[in-house]
Amino acid sequence: MFHAFFRSTLPVLPLLLVLSPVNASSCAMRNKTTEIRVKYENILSHDINELVNMSAVYPDRCCKSGKNKRNETIKVFFCNDTEEIESLQSMACNMLRFLNKQRISKAFRWKAAFVSCRTLKILQCKCERPKKEKVCPEVFNTEDTETGEQSKKKCYQEVCELKENISSLRSCWNKFEKIISR
Amino acid sequence: MESHFSEMREMSKQDSSLTVSNQIILMLRRNDCHVTLANSTKDYNNYACSDMKKQEDVFFLQFIDILSNRDVCMYSDMKRRVCRSLVVTDIVKPEVPFAINVTYEREANEYLIRYCTPHSRKKYLKDKLVHQVAYRRKEGIWKTIESPYLQIKLLGKNLENEASYEVKVRSQPNGDYFKGTWSEWSTSKSFRTAREQRSTESYSSVVMVILSILGFMLSIVMIALIVVFWENRIKPAVWPDLPDHKKTLEQLCKKPKNNFDTSFNPESFGNVHIHKVDGLWAKAELENFLQPSIAPETSLPEKFRGVSDLRMIPVMADKNSLNLPVSDKGVWPAEALHRLLGTSQFAVTEGSCSSSTYEVCHGNRVPLHNTAFNLSSTCSLDPSGQPHPEPLNDDTVTQMLPNSDMRSPNNEEAYVTMSNFYKIQ
Numbered sequence: 001m002f003h004a005f006f007r008s009t010l011p012v013l014p015l016l017l018v019l020s021p022v023n024a025s026s027c028a029m030r031n032k033t034t035e036i037r038v039k040y041e042n043i044l045s046h047d048i049n050e051l052v053n054m055s056a057v058y059p060d061r062c063c064k065s066g067k068n069k070r071n072e073t074i075k076v077f078f079c080n081d082t083e084e085i086e087s088l089q090s091m092a093c094n095m096l097r098f099l100n101k102q103r104i105s106k107a108f109r110w111k112a113a114f115v116s117c118r119t120l121k122i123l124q125c126k127c128e129r130p131k132k133e134k135v136c137p138e139v140f141n142t143e144d145t146e147t148g149e150q151s152k153k154k155c156y157q158e159v160c161e162l163k164e165n166i167s168s169l170r171s172c173w174n175k176f177e178k179i180i181s182r
Numbered sequence: 183m184e185s186h187f188s189e190m191r192e193m194s195k196q197d198s199s200l201t202v203s204n205q206i207i208l209m210l211r212r213n214d215c216h217v218t219l220a221n222s223t224k225d226y227n228n229y230a231c232s233d234m235k236k237q238e239d240v241f242f243l244q245f246i247d248i249l250s251n252r253d254v255c256m257y258s259d260m261k262r263r264v265c266r267s268l269v270v271t272d273i274v275k276p277e278v279p280f281a282i283n284v285t286y287e288r289e290a291n292e293y294l295i296r297y298c299t300p301h302s303r304k305k306y307l308k309d310k311l312v313h314q315v316a317y318r319r320k321e322g323i324w325k326t327i328e329s330p331y332l333q334i335k336l337l338g339k340n341l342e343n344e345a346s347y348e349v350k351v352r353s354q355p356n357g358d359y360f361k362g363t364w365s366e367w368s369t370s371k372s373f374r375t376a377r378e379q380r381s382t383e384s385y386s387s388v389v390m391v392i393l394s395i396l397g398f399m400l401s402i403v404m405i406a407l408i409v410v411f412w413e414n415r416i417k418p419a420v421w422p423d424l425p426d427h428k429k430t431l432e433q434l435c436k437k438p439k440n441n442f443d444t445s446f447n448p449e450s451f452g453n454v455h456i457h458k459v460d461g462l463w464a465k466a467e468l469e470n471f472l473q474p475s476i477a478p479e480t481s482l483p484e485k486f487r488g489v490s491d492l493r494m495i496p497v498m499a500d501k502n503s504l505n506l507p508v509s510d511k512g513v514w515p516a517e518a519l520h521r522l523l524g525t526s527q528f529a530v531t532e533g534s535c536s537s538s539t540y541e542v543c544h545g546n547r548v549p550l551h552n553t554a555f556n557l558s559s560t561c562s563l564d565p566s567g568q569p570h571p572e573p574l575n576d577d578t579v580t581q582m583l584p585n586s587d588m589r590s591p592n593n594e595e596a597y598v599t600m601s602n603f604y605k606i607q
Contacts, residue, residue, distance in 0.1 A: 038359060039249065042310075042359040042360070043306065047305075049305075050305065121249050121250075122249065137230060140245070140246060141230070
């Protein structure tokens with residue numbers, strides 16, 4: 001009887017350990033939509049506008065198929081309904097990987113990382129492995145560089161991907177802000 | 183040490199301020215030079231501390247993350263640490279406004295005060311500030327006005343005329359998200375108020391009074407005129423009465439009076455000589471009649487050669503012509519003959535034709551239808567042109583023309599009257 005008890009209950013525990021990370025959200029601000037909205041409207045929205053203006057300096061024709069020599073498909077992010085926080089988390093974590101792309105101007109990629117870190121901070125989210133959010137303290141401790149490096153405006157794959165990522169992040173924040181403002 | 187700790191415990195938010203600019207500056211004021219302040223923040227389970235820089239009595243720290251709370255710790259010489267947590271968005275002190283401009287609007291008698299703030303070009307505090315404008319007469323008491331906009335208006339009626347005023351501005355977060363303290367006052371701007379405008383106002387008020395009185399009097403006069411002339415002139419013109427058909431027909435069909443002289447019965451014209459008149463001959467006669475004195479001497483003998491013609495002057499031969507009403511006796515009225523003849527042309531001898539009466543005369547007792555009546559000779563004339571008195575024969579005058587449409591051998595025509603039309607029919 002003692003062996004039967006352990007035989008029946010033992011598989012359940014590993015199952016719970018395996019399944020729990022899938023459904024558990026790594027964002028802690030899920031139920032604090034008012035606080036999220038206030039911080040987004042007063043602080044983050046201005047930073048996103050600045051980042052979009054910097055992105056507009058790079059022409060859109062760079063990201064069309066004719067200019068893209070590598071013809072790689074750009075990863076598209078969707079802002080899923082009822083999963084806006086997870087979508088924003090995914091976009092912010094993906095945008096952090098451009099921080100070390102040397103072919104992108106330093107000011108541009110730093111600003112993108114800054115917006116990603118603030119998004120994760122407002123939502124109190126963490127990135128999946130690898131834990132890219134560990135670069136955020138370094139980002140916050142770095143002085144805000146003005147738009148000094150304007151020379152690097154060439155059409156690179158990384159630039160196209162970053163522009164797409166920025167556009168998706170802004171659209172998803174607008175959608176989420178309208179939902180939580182109701 | 184004790185004093186330092188007590189001071190630390192009394193440290194409040196008023197001692198710290200956050201200047202929000204491109205980089206956030208946290209300032210702490212401490213008068214004690216032996217104190218070291220450190221600032222720490224906890225992000226992603228990392229607790230990072232940094233010493234604040236000291237400049238005179240102010241400690242500075244620059245950072246860009248305003249979402250995290252800050253712990254400010256004071257370290258004394260005794261290596262004791264006292265910390266306090268600060269929400270950086272609640273201790274915001276804006277930058278000083280600048281460029282104050284005062285403009286006087288004469289028509290409105292208002293003073294427009296404009297100013298600028300450095301946060302208009304920045305991202306966080308733009309449109310998130312409230313501004314306070316203070317003004318006073320020189321050496322007077324300050325009065326304040328708050329506004330979220332970058333301009334205000336002072337009414338001229340609330341200010342003294344021809345006086346010197348000064349104005350200054352400061353800013354503060356509006357409290358929606360960012361909270362904090364007032365900024366420092368801007369530099370004062372002086373301006374002088376305009377002269378009193380009572381003359382203009384009094385002049386305009388007098389004009390208004392006069393115009394209102396005139397308007398009132400005019401309205402009274404108009405009302406009186408309307409009341410007086412309503413029945414006689416206004417109402418008939420505006421709302422004319424429709425004709426009553428019954429009354430109109432009665433008027434048309436009204437029987438003539440008993441003593442009405444007009445009659446279309448041909449028998450009533452029995453005592454009037456009716457002669458045919460040749461149109462051309464009548465015209466010629468009229469011309470002869472209207473000629474000067476020589477003309478009658480030459481023409482008359484021909485006309486009256488042995489014949490005193492009974493003629494009637496045609497109706498329309500000259501401007502001097504006239505319709506001679508004929509009485510029952512065939513006697514022309516005196517006034518008509520006077521007008522036609524003119525006493526200067528044709529003298530009348532006494533006894534035969536008095537100046538007051540004229541009679542139809544004829545010469546050879548020729549039937550009247552063959553004769554023409556010549557008024558120019560009231561009495562028949564002899565070839566010499568002198569009027570010749572002749573008695574009037576009533577019978578000949580009243581004799582009816584037997585044949586009115588017969589021409590006389592010497593082209594004597596008679597007038598055609600309504601009775602002839604009746605007979606022709």
